Amino acid sequence: MIGFVLRRLLQLVPVLLLASTAIWAMIYAVPGGPIGAIAGDNASPEQIAAATAQFGLDRPVLVQYADWLWNAIRGDFGMSIRGRAPVLELIGQRLPATLQLAVAATIVSLVIGIPVAIASALRPGSWLDRILSGWSAMALGVPTFWLGILLILVFAVELRWLPSASAYVPIWKDPLGAIRNLALPALTLGIYVSGILARFLRASLVSELRADYVRTARSKGLPERQIVGVHILRNALLPFITIVGLMMANFIGGAVVTEAVFTYPGIGRLLIQAISTRDYPLIQGCIVVILVLYIAINMAVDVLYAYIDPRIDYR
């Protein structure tokens, strides 16, 4: 098992290295180079020279790259140009907000997705089943930013139950306040993916329902509730774990749009600010951190899957 985990970790190295090199090279290739952004568009030649020397941009490309990579491995992405603070510190301030939203959204999508999937798998062709297939088709088509706007209109503008802009309130400090602030963004993300989740789970439930062990269980006279609840669900949930993991990874990296709709102070909004102010060290830092989290979660899911499912050979 340890060998399996180590090997998976080793496989990650080239992907991470290639992707971070690509990110670095992209920024290096910016027309006018990062220096234009640092010194400002109206900088005099002297100012440009000073900034070039200060940030070490006059050194050979490979030296600059090696230096950046070595620092990045140690978690040092340099100073934010606009924020005048270490990039990692700025990201660290935003990360808890993003993680809290990711967990909340995952819970919402499971709470909606699992019961719907079970109900529709047990009665294929029923009205619930037909609603589900329409729902999952819609889920892919309705943009989250529009869904979020509709939710704000109903719950914040009309009913005035919830705030239209969500602040980050740590759940251990003020659980009720945290839930009030998380409700709309988590619902937006949750509604969006619950259709996809439900469809995957439904498909694996339906194939399990046809399995021999189900017939055996029925012929033994086991109550249907026990067959579904204990035997089938356990097997069907296995492939489902992968989907849930992928989804969480996406919430961390890809909740940029939802964070923007609710002006939620997560890492996605930090990245948008960084892009609009051309703060290149911050852009690099945000993307590399998201990338690492994204890949780490994917790997954790793989390992967990191999651990839970004894049929997977992890030697």
Next chain:
Amino acid sequence: MRKLGSKTLSILGRLLASKGSALALIFLVSITLAAIFADFLPLNPVAQKLANALKGPSATNWFGTDELGRDILARVIFGARTSLVTAGGAVAIAALVGVPIGLVAGFFGGWRDAALMRFVDVLLALPAILFAMAMIAVLGRSQAAALIAVGLTGIPSFARITRAQVLTLRKRDFVTAVEAFGGTATYNMFRTILPNSWSPIFVQVVVLCSVAILLEAALSFLGVGVPPPTPSWGEMLRTGKSYLHEAPYYAVLPGIVLTLTILSFDVLGRALADLLEGRRDAVIAPKAEEVTS
């Protein structure tokens, strides 16, 4: 050629036979026509009438007016042009780069396969929206940048689908026959295998249109897509969001058109996958679920 024409007609006929895909097709055709002939319609997307700002839907302004008194319906129709051009260009880039990658990787295998597919994996290492944003950070904000950024995120799906198709055809008799008669690899890839791979590629084109429109709108919504004077759906939702109290229709109505367009491409893609390849519940658009979460 005649044979191809009749085949196309029969597929079109079967598409129209289903209510869902017929509606989707009608909607897309009308929105495309409106976008093409927008200049001939009695609509002006830039005429400002400040006295008339933020007025709700009426007989003269069916979708109401925006914060500068411009007609929202006109901006939605001209915005369709922006969306369709950007999405179409992006899908073209994705196909023109992705299909040859898949052809070469699948045909030769070995180190070429490994190298090309690792390159594709790197494109997949980040969620599409982040990758597109990073590209725009480099290229600067413009319609061309949005088009390229969205296009690059679509390369992996074309590469993978083409490669999978090549792998199933590679050892078929008609391919090895061309090889035996001394046909070059290039001839074999582009003249023998590619013509037999059109249907999954075509399905992917339709599906990716919906993803590209969604992604372009998301970028504009974030304020990094097509820059402001050009009307775009994402930008309208972005501005409309600031006027939710005074003018709820401002964000809601363009959003309906955007959603219907995305859904229509999606419905058509599924229907085509079903018709051309018999994939009923195909896992379509591998990156769709992460595009705008």
